[in-house]
Amino acid sequence: MKDLIATSIKYQQGALSILDQHQLPHQEQWLPCDSTETMIAMIKQLQIRGAPLIGIGASLLLAHLAEQGVSTTTLRTEAERLRATRPTAVNLMNCLDRMLATLDNEGPAALPRCAEQLFHEDVTLCNRIATAGAALIEDGANILTHCNTGSLATAGVGTAIGVIGAVKQQGKALHVWVDETRPLLQGGRLTTWEMDRLGVPHTLICDNMAALLMAQGKVDVILVGADRIAANGDFANKVGTYSLAVVAQYHNVPFYVVAPYTTVDANCPDGSAIPIEQRNPAEVQGVSGSFGEINWAPDNTPVYNPAFDVTPAKLVSGWILDTGVYRPEQIAAGALKNL
Numbered sequence: 001m002k003d004l005i006a007t008s009i010k011y012q013q014g015a016l017s018i019l020d021q022h023q024l025p026h027q028e029q030w031l032p033c034d035s036t037e038t039m040i041a042m043i044k045q046l047q048i049r050g051a052p053l054i055g056i057g058a059s060l061l062l063a064h065l066a067e068q069g070v071s072t073t074t075l076r077t078e079a080e081r082l083r084a085t086r087p088t089a090v091n092l093m094n095c096l097d098r099m100l101a102t103l104d105n106e107g108p109a110a111l112p113r114c115a116e117q118l119f120h121e122d123v124t125l126c127n128r129i130a131t132a133g134a135a136l137i138e139d140g141a142n143i144l145t146h147c148n149t150g151s152l153a154t155a156g157v158g159t160a161i162g163v164i165g166a167v168k169q170q171g172k173a174l175h176v177w178v179d180e181t182r183p184l185l186q187g188g189r190l191t192t193w194e195m196d197r198l199g200v201p202h203t204l205i206c207d208n209m210a211a212l213l214m215a216q217g218k219v220d221v222i223l224v225g226a227d228r229i230a231a232n233g234d235f236a237n238k239v240g241t242y243s244l245a246v247v248a249q250y251h252n253v254p255f256y257v258v259a260p261y262t263t264v265d266a267n268c269p270d271g272s273a274i275p276i277e278q279r280n281p282a283e284v285q286g287v288s289g290s291f292g293e294i295n296w297a298p299d300n301t302p303v304y305n306p307a308f309d310v311t312p313a314k315l316v317s318g319w320i321l322d323t324g325v326y327r328p329e330q331i332a333a334g335a336l337k338n339l
């Protein structure tokens with residue numbers, strides 16, 4: 001496989017490495033990833049994360065195994081082990097399905113090419129999304145975003161953050177309110193890191209401050225990513241997205257979901273069919289990261305920790321995809337079934 005280099009994943013001289021997102025923003029530590037066990041642990045622990053990126057990572061790992069001479073039977077087994085790591089992000093399933101179809105039709109030797117194609121496709125999709133979305137954003141906009149959807153979540157410039165970067169590149173003035181995004185603080189740790197790299201003016205807030213900002217008229221538009229978009233336009237995204245959408249509708253703030261076509265699941269009729277990943281209680285009982293681990297809740301405190309929630313299409317102003325911006329009436333007419 002040719003060398004592939006992105007912000008948080010790289011394949012160089014036959015070796016796959018992952019930028020450990022647990023350690024960001026204070027430490028930029030690259031870790032080798034040469035086995036299924038290692039990739040599974042990294043995906044489960046969100047050392048590599050983001051719907052598009054986990055699909056790319058799993059695909060590059062399978063391609064690496066194929067280059068090591070691993071048998072077809074074993075490659076199929078490893079693909080299914082990787083599929084089970086995180087149930088919500090459909091990009092992982094789509095990438096693995098494409099890799100397995102290539103394995104069936106052309107054999108292990110074709111897997112490196114397929115993984116390269118998936119990587120470069122994601123880069124291209126991100127650029128198209130950024131262009132489509134930036135056209136919607138007015139000069140001087142105050143944008144609010146949730147979780148992390150940039151070059152740490154994709155092989156390219158990102159989805160919602162890709163739009164933000166394009167707005168900046170077009171010379172428009174902008175400011176971004178960054179939801180810290182409890183429990184794992186993807187916004188507070190990762191989006192702030194990306195805003196710094198992009199030179200985008202931003203302000204970090206706790207998630208519970210977003211409604212007040214909308215009530216004060218300080219949010220002009222909300223841009224969020226997605227982990228799975230159902231055929232009717234409902235979508236799953238980081239928990240906290242649904243409450244943002246409800247408050248946005250109450251305050252008439254435009255609310256856009258931003259994603260590549262590979263995040264659309266045409267076989268999923270609506271949001272009720274999207275599996276929601278439940279995660280470790282320790283993530284809510286405290287917090288951990290490059291600074292160590294702090295537990296503030298009493299030991300064994302009961303916890304509810306869904307990693308995602310579902311936002312109904314009726315709360316969405318528009319769907320910003322690589323194929324353009326879709327309005328509710330287009331989605332209701334079945335646009336997502338014919339991308």
Ligand SMILES: CSC[C@H]1O[C@H](OP(=O)(O)O)[C@H](O)[C@@H]1O
Pocket residue numbers: 046049050051052146147148149150153154158159186224225226227237238239307
């Ligand atoms: C373009 S990434 C989409 C999506 O993935 C993130 O989830 P996680 O950090 O758990 O991998 C978040 O929901 C983003 O919006």
